[in-house]
Amino acid sequence: MGGRKPRLPIPEEELLAPGHRACAGCGSALCVRLCLKALGKNTIVVTSTGCIEVTTTPYPETAWKVPWIHVAFENAAAVASGVERALKALGKDDVTVAVFAGDGGTVDIGFQALSGMVERGHNVVYICYDNEAYMNTGVQRSGATPPYAATTTTPAGKVWRGEMRPKKDVPRIMVDHGVPYVATACVSFPQDLIKKVKKAKKVDGPAYVHVLCPCPPGWGYDSSETIEIGELAVETGMWVLYEVEDGEFRLTYRPKERKPVEEYLKRQKRFQHLTEDEIEEIQRMVDEQWEELEKLAEK
Amino acid sequence: MGETEYTIGAVVREPGSTRRNKTGRWRVFRPVLDEEKCVGCAKCFMFCPDGCIRPTEDGFEIDYDYCKGCGICSKVCPTDAIEMVMEEEAE
Ligand SMILES: Cc1ncc(C[n+]2csc(CCOP(=O)(O)OP(=O)(O)O)c2C)c(N)n1
Ligand code: SF4
Ligand code: SF4
Ligand SMILES: [Mg+2]
Numbered sequence: 001m002g003g004r005k006p007r008l009p010i011p012e013e014e015l016l017a018p019g020h021r022a023c024a025g026c027g028s029a030l031c032v033r034l035c036l037k038a039l040g041k042n043t044i045v046v047t048s049t050g051c052i053e054v055t056t057t058p059y060p061e062t063a064w065k066v067p068w069i070h071v072a073f074e075n076a077a078a079v080a081s082g083v084e085r086a087l088k089a090l091g092k093d094d095v096t097v098a099v100f101a102g103d104g105g106t107v108d109i110g111f112q113a114l115s116g117m118v119e120r121g122h123n124v125v126y127i128c129y130d131n132e133a134y135m136n137t138g139v140q141r142s143g144a145t146p147p148y149a150a151t152t153t154t155p156a157g158k159v160w161r162g163e164m165r166p167k168k169d170v171p172r173i174m175v176d177h178g179v180p181y182v183a184t185a186c187v188s189f190p191q192d193l194i195k196k197v198k199k200a201k202k203v204d205g206p207a208y209v210h211v212l213c214p215c216p217p218g219w220g221y222d223s224s225e226t227i228e229i230g231e232l233a234v235e236t237g238m239w240v241l242y243e244v245e246d247g248e249f250r251l252t253y254r255p256k257e258r259k260p261v262e263e264y265l266k267r268q269k270r271f272q273h274l275t276e277d278e279i280e281e282i283q284r285m286v287d288e289q290w291e292e293l294e295k296l297a298e299k
Numbered sequence: 300m301g302e303t304e305y306t307i308g309a310v311v312r313e314p315g316s317t318r319r320n321k322t323g324r325w326r327v328f329r330p331v332l333d334e335e336k337c338v339g340c341a342k343c344f345m346f347c348p349d350g351c352i353r354p355t356e357d358g359f360e361i362d363y364d365y366c367k368g369c370g371i372c373s374k375v376c377p378t379d380a381i382e383m384v385m386e387e388e389a390e
Contacts, residue, residue: 006359009345018349020317024325027348030346058317060311224371224374226371
């Protein structure tokens with residue numbers, strides 16, 4: 001590059017300091033770094049127990065450059081509700097309240113707190129960083145672990161072939177809760193992610209953004225491949241990027257030609273045990289889901 | 300742990316204080332940027348999970364104090380301007 005300042009497609013300011021202990025190549029840490037650029041400095045963050053909490057706040061240090069609070073694994077949404085009401089009582093209506101919670105902290109143990117928060121209509125941006133298992137405690141399955149993924153509690157053997165249940169569709173459950181803004185995203189599409197978090201921030205009421213965040217040790221791939229793996233998830237249709245504004249569904253990215261799911265699966269250790277038949281079954285599930293979403297998009 | 304001050308509620312008063320922990324020592328491979336090849340697309344800046352790639356007046360610089368050597372920047376660079384070099388060979 002000769003002698004000119006590069007033009008940046010995303011905001012420059014970093015609100016997550018380096019020195020945090022997330023693994024090299026962590027998709028979840030990237031998710032937080034990018035989302036904070038969209039949320040801005042005037043934000044209070046609540047985090048549930050999990051990789052992001054543990055790696056960003058080894059006492060007495062913190063990576064956060066915005067006010068941040070952690071209470072427990074199950075109650076990020078309840079804590080955020082309280083923070084939001086306290087700000088309201090103080091008449092501070094220019095502060096954004098945001099949650100970063102893992103998939104376990106969202107779709108499993110924190111689910112009732114989240115359901116209550118959105119039912120009460122709190123003005124909170126809830127971001128689920130989904131690495132598809134309980135990573136912080138050593139890769140145990142969660143309700144967000146996809147079918148056939150091997151985890152330490154769903155090892156692949158003759159009878160159990162890895163996770164044997166469908167991935168719980170919490171974005172859809174949030175739509176059914178009447179949440180005014182619901183979106184899915186992936187760290188491999190940073191401009192799309194930032195745009196969605198900015199929209200979520202503008203909503204007067206609850207907003208829910210569910211972000212797929214590849215995890216090198218948990219999924220079993222080299223740390224350099226995080227962005228590629230996320231891209232493959234989207235290009236194969238294993239993960240779909242969409243948003244639902246006031247009930248209106250919109251695909252925000254449509255792969256030109258969907259790649260076979262095998263291209264995504266074969267790159268990760270958690271899917272190494274799959275037979276051709278099992279890969280075909282996953283392909284059928286993805287095709288069916290895609291068809292359903294296409295119909296929704298046409299409405 | 301003798302030196303640590305324990306605050307009520309485990310309150311930490313210094314934003315961004317993980318900077319005390321230089322994660323650069325984790326690195327096995329070092330990303331080395333060839334400024335001639337860089338076209339300024341900013342992909343490396345966008346995708347570094349550790350915020351170690353900073354824009355300068357005429358390009359980008361990598362903060363080796365914190366870079367963990369994950370190799371993401373090298374993988375996403377469309378012009379192969381970032382090469383991963385064994386740490387001891389990079390000195
Ligand atoms: C009530 C309770 N049960 C169990 C734990 C142990 N625990 C801490 S983090 C964690 C997993 C977190 O998983 P997730 O929310 O997906 O976040 P990740 O670590 O994957 O980022 C568990 C089980 C806890 N802290 N509190
Ligand atoms: S285990 Fe996965 S999610 Fe947790 S810090 Fe490491 S890369 Fe990130
Ligand atoms: S190797 Fe990883 S940590 Fe180091 S600058 Fe590149 S993306 Fe950032
Ligand atoms: Mg998780």
